[in-house]
Amino acid sequence: MIRIQKLKKNYKNVAALKGIDLEVDGGELFAYLGPNGSGKTTTIKILTGLAKPSSGDATLHGFHIERDAMQAKRQCGLVPQTINLDHELTVFENLDLHGRLFHMSRGERMDRIDELLEYIEIADRRNSPVKQLSGGLKRRVMVARALMHSPRILFLDEPTVGLDPSIRRRIWSLIKRIQQAGTTIFLTTHYIEEAEFLAKRVAFLDEGRIVALDSPQNLMARLGVWALDRVTDGDMETAYFQSREEANRHINEQKGSFSLRRVNLEDVFIAIAGKRVL
Amino acid sequence: MLLRGCLAIYYREMLILRKKLFKQMASMSVGPILYMIAFGFGMGRDVQVQGRLYIEFLIPGLIAMNSMTQAYAIASEINIARFYWRIFEEFQAAPIRNMAYVTGEVLAGITRALLSVAVVIVIGLLSGVVLSYNPWFWLAIVLNGFLFSSLAVCLAMLVRSHADQALLTNFVITPMAFLGGTFFPVERMPQWAQNLLQFLPLTHAAHSIRSAAFGQPIEPGSYGLLAIMGTVLFVLAFYCVTQAKE
Incomplete structure (x- = not known):
């Protein structure tokens, strides 16, 4: 210990x-x-x-x-x-x-x-x-x-x-x-x-x-299950959703280039500290 | 626990030495051979110093110098282990006392010094020089090795890079090698220089080794001085290793 x-x-x-x-x-x-x-x-x-x-x-x-x-x-x-x-x-x-x-x-x-x-x-x-x-x-x-x-x-x-x-x-x-x-x-x-x-x-x-x-599961669950990255003017914004349907609705409502993936620990760190681990 | 730690450090240094033994022995013999050719034979067979052939005068000086440089050479090994291979961390993370580390390294330095002396003795024998290799002779060499390997551990802990180590060698060891009574009697220097040279440990080591090798009466003061200076440097080495942790 x-x-x-x-x-x-x-x-x-x-x-x-x-x-x-x-x-x-x-x-x-x-x-x-x-x-x-x-x-x-x-x-x-x-x-x-x-x-x-x-x-x-x-x-x-x-x-x-x-x-x-x-x-x-x-x-x-x-x-x-x-x-x-x-x-x-x-x-x-x-x-x-x-x-x-x-x-x-x-x-x-x-x-x-x-x-x-x-x-x-x-x-x-x-x-x-x-x-x-x-x-x-x-x-x-x-x-x-x-x-x-x-x-x-x-x-x-x-x-x-x-x-x-x-x-x-x-x-x-x-x-x-x-x-x-x-x-x-x-x-x-x-x-x-x-x-x-x-x-x-x-x-x-x-x-x-x-x-x-x-x-790791609890930390990620605080954000959601799905992460939606949206690239705008060279910058990337990420939104988090509990379900895929919810994320898809968001994509339909917004314009731009999206990438949907599962939430990971990197997202958790960015959300907490405002910067990347790497 | 102190003994086990010390033996582990010594074992590592001996493993490295064993792997490079042939190269090391060849390297230990280059300097003495060159000095013997240049100063011993180059000056002619008839030159006499203090009533002896110069070559006979030179061999004990070379023994003092070679044992000093080889004992001090552990500084390079420590630096390679510390800065290049980073093995020093492995020693620090182990449950061994800093005293065990210093003792192991100093013993390794003394072993190298003794090996280098054996090399010079063989070269001397091949040149027809036979001296008296009595216990006082070996004691002076062990004290010389003890002093310079303790100094090596100190300086190896103080430097921040391998390049710094080479710089220190130029400032500390090279002047000592030439001025410490290796190639000529210190008594031939001006009085003020003689007074200064009395502070160099190699002056006392060369004098003690030469006296013992010639079967002359030994000077206990020189032995005592080497022992005291060696002990002070040994304690300093312990302090430097403790400080190096940060």
Whole structure:
């Protein structure tokens, strides 16, 4: 379980987080969304011990991130946005090093590496140097590395950024499997459909504050079911409707070029914050 | 927990070193070979310094210099890990103390220093120079490695890019290599220069290594100074790693 209270972070004169309050249940798949610079990565950095909060508190399964830092770090695995595998080393060596950093015994490390390589389906690349792997494989190795010490919480910071759609779907499937095995997942993403597909609840972050927090279905239901985009003079207006018939009546009454589609989480964010997530 | 963390960091550095061992050893031998050809053989076999052949005088100096540059070279490895591969984040997210990180890196620096000394000793032996490799000799090298790898961790944490690191090397290591008693006796310099050079750790390292290698009485003051300066830099390295978190 993740519990965050009044968390603030200032970088010199910039307030990156302006007081975050949040609870994520054990075993939940939670998505943390927002535009660039909204504070998503800062939150993850604070929770995983990479940055210090300016004020506020956070606990991971009851361990305070500063007072019980070592115990708190053991609770979480981190897959950062940038690939940070040791490219000089092989897949096996990267996982083994992580196990050593988390004080696992040799026997535990060997068993876990075998298990994880099978789990993420790259057992045949065990002794490949990381620099020879594709972007998608590197991401999977990063997930395996983060899972090496069997964390109860997995932080995924933009885990599919830069990957092509088919590989992205494989990563989604892997994330679902990890969550179904009981791990809490805290996910940040730019891909709205990723959050819609994976998350039980989402929080929208804007300029260091949470502006909405609910299940994707509930958030979207507040707007309607159908979204009608109308392009006028290079600008786009969107209207929301509960039924398709209602939207069609609107099209017949108005002039212009229309596009009818289902409401998504991007619409919710635009409606709340007045800007796009991307 | 401190030991396990430290060993994990050391293990990583040794893995990298093992993978590049042949290249590293070749690289460690280039400088000494060139200096021996240029200064040792170039000046002629008959030149004597402090009552010994110049080549005999030179080898301990090269040992001091090579152990310094190789211990300090971990700064580059840390920078590559930090700015290029971003592996430093992986260390920071792990439940290891900053002290364990610093100790692991410093041990890796000392290991590199010892390897580089072995390379110079072999080159010396091939040139017919046999010196006394007694415990005082090795202690001076370990202290030299300890001091310069601690300095390397400090500076690696302070710089903001790999280019800054190269700049610092030019300002810190290069002058020390030439002025710290490597190629000539410091006693031949003007008094004011001698006074200044006493502040350079390499002056004491070269002097201690040379005295031990020649079987002469050692100067405990130089050993003590290296140990104190090394400890101060080690504590500073710990402080710099803690600060680097932000």
